[in-house]
Amino acid sequence: MKRVLAVALGILTAIGGFVDIGDIVANAEAGARFGVAHAWVLLLGVVGICAYAEMSGRVTAVSGRPVFDLVRERLGPRVALANLAGSLFVTVLTLGAEIGGVGLALQLATSVHYLLWVPVVAVVLWVALWRAKFSLLENVFGLTGLALVVFVIALFRLHPDAGQLWQQASHPGPPAGEDWGTYWFFAVALFASAMTPYEVFFFSSGGVEERWRTRDLLTSRVNVFVGFPLGGLLAFALMVASATVFQPLGASVDALSQVALPAAVALGKLGLAAAILGFFAATFGAAMETGLSSAYTVAQYFGWAWGKLRRPREAARFHTVLMIAILVGVAVLMTTIDPIQLTEYTLVFSAVALPLTYLPILVVANDRGYLGGRVNGRLANGVGLFYLVVVLAAATAAIPLMLVTRMGGG
Amino acid sequence: MTVAALAVLGLWAGLAYQATRPEDASGYLRTALQVAASAHDAAATGALVGRQQLRGRLFDPVAATAYDDAVRAVAGAQKKLGSALAPDGASAALRDRLAPLVHATARELSRAATAADERTLRDAVAALDDTARRLDDLIEDNR
Numbered sequence: 001m002k003r004v005l006a007v008a009l010g011i012l013t014a015i016g017g018f019v020d021i022g023d024i025v026a027n028a029e030a031g032a033r034f035g036v037a038h039a040w041v042l043l044l045g046v047v048g049i050c051a052y053a054e055m056s057g058r059v060t061a062v063s064g065r066p067v068f069d070l071v072r073e074r075l076g077p078r079v080a081l082a083n084l085a086g087s088l089f090v091t092v093l094t095l096g097a098e099i100g101g102v103g104l105a106l107q108l109a110t111s112v113h114y115l116l117w118v119p120v121v122a123v124v125l126w127v128a129l130w131r132a133k134f135s136l137l138e139n140v141f142g143l144t145g146l147a148l149v150v151f152v153i154a155l156f157r158l159h160p161d162a163g164q165l166w167q168q169a170s171h172p173g174p175p176a177g178e179d180w181g182t183y184w185f186f187a188v189a190l191f192a193s194a195m196t197p198y199e200v201f202f203f204s205s206g207g208v209e210e211r212w213r214t215r216d217l218l219t220s221r222v223n224v225f226v227g228f229p230l231g232g233l234l235a236f237a238l239m240v241a242s243a244t245v246f247q248p249l250g251a252s253v254d255a256l257s258q259v260a261l262p263a264a265v266a267l268g269k270l271g272l273a274a275a276i277l278g279f280f281a282a283t284f285g286a287a288m289e290t291g292l293s294s295a296y297t298v299a300q301y302f303g304w305a306w307g308k309l310r311r312p313r314e315a316a317r318f319h320t321v322l323m324i325a326i327l328v329g330v331a332v333l334m335t336t337i338d339p340i341q342l343t344e345y346t347l348v349f350s351a352v353a354l355p356l357t358y359l360p361i362l363v364v365a366n367d368r369g370y371l372g373g374r375v376n377g378r379l380a381n382g383v384g385l386f387y388l389v390v391v392l393a394a395a396t397a398a399i400p401l402m403l404v405t406r407m408g409g410g
Numbered sequence: 411m412t413v414a415a416l417a418v419l420g421l422w423a424g425l426a427y428q429a430t431r432p433e434d435a436s437g438y439l440r441t442a443l444q445v446a447a448s449a450h451d452a453a454a455t456g457a458l459v460g461r462q463q464l465r466g467r468l469f470d471p472v473a474a475t476a477y478d479d480a481v482r483a484v485a486g487a488q489k490k491l492g493s494a495l496a497p498d499g500a501s502a503a504l505r506d507r508l509a510p511l512v513h514a515t516a517r518e519l520s521r522a523a524t525a526a527d528e529r530t531l532r533d534a535v536a537a538l539d540d541t542a543r544r545l546d547d548l549i550e551d552n553r
Contacts, residue, residue, distance in 0.1 A: 107471070111471035177553070250450065252451050255480075257479050260472065265458075268467040276472075
């Protein structure tokens, strides 16, 4: 019974924890401008993150070590340094975007400008990561993030035109007034939002924090193959809700206040309150994950003591990196860059860094020295290789598309 | 070394020229359409927010933030339009048609945000709907 409850809790936190500021922004923006013509990209991204998160979880459960640690050992410090540089840059930027997202959610609740919330959020985040237990943080924010289910419920009240949605989803392409360049720019951003590099490192390091062993493989797989797709469903609901409310108006979405409106239109103040709570939990939870992920990767690269299982005094350098990452994230926001714009840039850079993250994972997941008989099978390698090609294409196209479309402005 | 320095200098000069040269008619049209689209999005969103307020479906901080976001977007659009020089008569005519609509969007958003009673808010919503429609017409006419 206890095991079943643990699995159920893991699924729920995986669902609630799947969505972050990148998913919120990318799905709402794409929905308003293209309807659900990008539904296939979301599906592609969710299957991809499931494939690689499963590999990371398996590597951790069997070897008892985090993926990044093994990447450095297996591929050497130079390759691992390229991996570290790419993923750390994107993860710290994402951390800034998540802190900004928390500020924007608090602005929606209080009307106090988000920049005034940013230092407060940073301090609370640092204290929470310093003091609170890993499992407590993961469960509280994962479960609260489930409030975003309000967007799924809202769909039943908004009565979207199912025929039109099916038409858009089954005939991908830009609607009248949009061009193919912008369509592909949003496709790359959506794909990057689903396959953010920090997710696999956090998932793997979290597995070590929770002391996964080979017997926990089932739990890990259930979390990934049930929790992540259901989390993807929340992201899809954001896309459909945005398409239903904003596409008929011909209006694009570029503010978090707009993303919340479909919940209010469908369900009134109760729906709106749930949406704001969901935004807060999703972004704060992701801020914790990105903060920890930054510190995990640096500490694992240099071989320092790391993790929330150790006392801060025993992992002083890990906690120092964590604090510096939060400060850098705050500094980026203090340039007054719009957090939504920062998120858009983060998604583009994320797309560029994807191959640096996923190729080493595929290599490690095929190493019998670490995994014995649990190395990738034909299916996992086939899927992994297919996604490497997609990831390379997205990485190559990201910057040119950003320049040609002026960040999707057309 | 000298070749590299010259190449960097040439690149820098090219970028400087690109950044400072006045827009031609097609460039101006693109800028004007971007401004119109931003103002249209702000007007349509403002009208949507106002309607939800009238139905009692929004918390005040959410409405205030949504209007604030829309006003900021329009201010950015106004600045963009103001800094672009119309290269010919057709562009000037487009500017003369667009500028009052952008200005009206900013004015009606401010009226909706500060509306003290239902009637004022209703009027502002109607005006925003009308402005959004006219901006949409302008975009369609020039696409």
